[in-house]
Amino acid sequence: MQSLEPYLAEHPFLKGLEPNHLKILAGCASNVQFDVGQFILREGEEANNFYIIRHGKVAIELFAAERGAITIQTIGAGEILGWSWLIPPYQWRFDARAIEITRAIALDGKCLRTKCEQDHNLGYELLKRFAHVIALRLEATRLQLSDVYGVHP
Amino acid sequence: MLPNPFHIQRLQKETYDTFTVELTPTNSTNTFLFSAGQFNMLYVFGVGEVPISISGDPARTETIKHTARAVGTVTRALQKLKSGDMLGVRGPFGSHWPVEESVGNDVVIIAGGIGLSPLRPVLYQLIAQRKKYKKIALLYGVRTPEDLLYKRELEQWRGRFDIEVKITVDTATGDWCGDVGVVTTLIRRVQFDPLHAMAMICGPEVMMRFTIKELQNCGVGNERIFISMERNMKCGIGLCGHCQCGPTFICKDGPVFRYDRIKEFFGKREI
Numbered sequence: 001m002q003s004l005e006p007y008l009a010e011h012p013f014l015k016g017l018e019p020n021h022l023k024i025l026a027g028c029a030s031n032v033q034f035d036v037g038q039f040i041l042r043e044g045e046e047a048n049n050f051y052i053i054r055h056g057k058v059a060i061e062l063f064a065a066e067r068g069a070i071t072i073q074t075i076g077a078g079e080i081l082g083w084s085w086l087i088p089p090y091q092w093r094f095d096a097r098a099i100e101i102t103r104a105i106a107l108d109g110k111c112l113r114t115k116c117e118q119d120h121n122l123g124y125e126l127l128k129r130f131a132h133v134i135a136l137r138l139e140a141t142r143l144q145l146s147d148v149y150g151v152h153p
Numbered sequence: 154m155l156p157n158p159f160h161i162q163r164l165q166k167e168t169y170d171t172f173t174v175e176l177t178p179t180n181s182t183n184t185f186l187f188s189a190g191q192f193n194m195l196y197v198f199g200v201g202e203v204p205i206s207i208s209g210d211p212a213r214t215e216t217i218k219h220t221a222r223a224v225g226t227v228t229r230a231l232q233k234l235k236s237g238d239m240l241g242v243r244g245p246f247g248s249h250w251p252v253e254e255s256v257g258n259d260v261v262i263i264a265g266g267i268g269l270s271p272l273r274p275v276l277y278q279l280i281a282q283r284k285k286y287k288k289i290a291l292l293y294g295v296r297t298p299e300d301l302l303y304k305r306e307l308e309q310w311r312g313r314f315d316i317e318v319k320i321t322v323d324t325a326t327g328d329w330c331g332d333v334g335v336v337t338t339l340i341r342r343v344q345f346d347p348l349h350a351m352a353m354i355c356g357p358e359v360m361m362r363f364t365i366k367e368l369q370n371c372g373v374g375n376e377r378i379f380i381s382m383e384r385n386m387k388c389g390i391g392l393c394g395h396c397q398c399g400p401t402f403i404c405k406d407g408p409v410f411r412y413d414r415i416k417e418f419f420g421k422r423e424i
């Protein structure tokens with residue numbers, strides 16, 4: 001089986017990571033595929049993975065009894081799905097569902113949490129990268145909520 | 154400069170508050186030449202005058218198209234006009250998008266809401282001379298799927314293999330199965346060469362600000378970013394000072410600006 005290390009090393013999210021850290025990540029990584037409509041993660045369930053999307057499209061959804069599933073955001077190739085594995089209580093806050101056939105690299109967050117506790121440099125590097133992703137998502141969400149296209153007298 | 158009389162040939166509903174008017178000169182021997190990005194002052198007799206960008210094809214000189222959103226006195230009066238009614242037109246005014254300057258480059262068009270309308274003439278021109286350009290991408294963000302302009306044309310453009318069209322909505326409604334999220338998130342989803350790309354942006358100022366930042370993050374230089382700015386206008390010809398923005402007049406020097414030439418004044422609280 002081909003190692004995922006070269007792919008991970010090239011990915012913008014992990015660029016610049018030390019080779020020994022990449023090796024650890026590759027050891028926790030596996031290829032996964034989701035069919036259209038298949039849930040990748042579900043609100044309330046234990047968050048033990050994160051995903052680097054290689055191909056396809058994923059809808060991040062919130063379920064409301066009166067309205068059904070509300071898509072909050074879609075993410076696609078090259079993007080990162082899931083950070084709840086890093087933040088206690090390690091539970092998904094939203095659902096994520098493939099809306100196209102989606103191929104991704106799944107990283108075992110449970111295994112990575114242990115590795116990060118043992119090697120704080122790895123932990124810090126991953127935290128920095130996730131903080132960046134979270135900040136970008138927060139900025140996008142703020143913009144999304146500010147109704148910039150509305151008419152404001 | 155006095156308005157020229159034009160007839161309304163057709164008024165087409167685009168969305169619940171946005172419509173496209175197609176105008177023909179009352180003297181049918183006249184043709185109307187304009188460059189993509191320019192605007193006209195449309196005068197609804199007895200009501201008032203408003204600047205509205207030209208949204209049609211520059212190659213079609215026998216009619217002019219404008220797409221307007223009914224937001225206030227004049228635009229609402231405009232929306233109520235019928236085919237055959239008369240309208241006064243002054244123009245075309247202002248600067249244009251760098252369509253010629255983009256030859257040989259990738260072109261990334263980023264539109265928000267009604268901002269697609271001044272960019273539609275660019276798309277017509279790029280498509281007419283497709284071979285002269287490298288990659289062409291249209292990134293379009295709106296509030297909801299119901300707010301999409303030019304739905305039929307978007308579908309046609311999407312069906313082409315030589316243009317990448319990505320559309321996103323802030324809020325998904327109905328059976329929307331496309332992207333959800335702000336238009337800035339689409340920028341990294343298209344592959345273009347930042348050193349040889351021209352970016353043209355039109356939309357609300359906040360959207361343009363964040364779009365510029367994201368393009369810069371991707372390595373696009375300020376001299377390759379063009380924006381269209383809107384300010385209240387009156388004379389349209391650089392006389393009254395109504396549209397002044399720093400040392401420039403939007404009506405005369407704009408509305409299309411190269412970003413490095415306006416960045417000091419763009420998005421500032423008070424100018």
Ligand SMILES: Cc1cc2nc3c(=O)[nH]c(=O)nc-3n(C[C@H](O)[C@H](O)[C@H](O)COP(=O)(O)OP(=O)(O)OC[C@H]3O[C@@H](n4cnc5c(N)ncnc54)[C@H](O)[C@@H]3O)c2cc1C
Nearest residue numbers: 153203204205206220221222224225226227228383384408
């Ligand atoms: C160069 C240029 C090009 C333009 N191109 C277009 C175009 O192609 N299509 C188009 O629909 N508009 C365009 N506009 C904006 C348009 O000129 C205004 O919407 C119009 O002047 C409003 O006039 P009104 O009498 O209908 O509204 P007013 O009675 O003057 O205003 C009514 C209310 O609408 C709000 N309002 C005014 N302008 C806008 C706006 N642009 N967006 C949201 N709310 C607004 C005001 O704050 C006010 O509360 C352009 C403006 C400029 C400067």
Ligand code: FES
Nearest residue numbers: 387389393394404
């Ligand atoms: S509108 Fe009068 S100077 Fe621009």
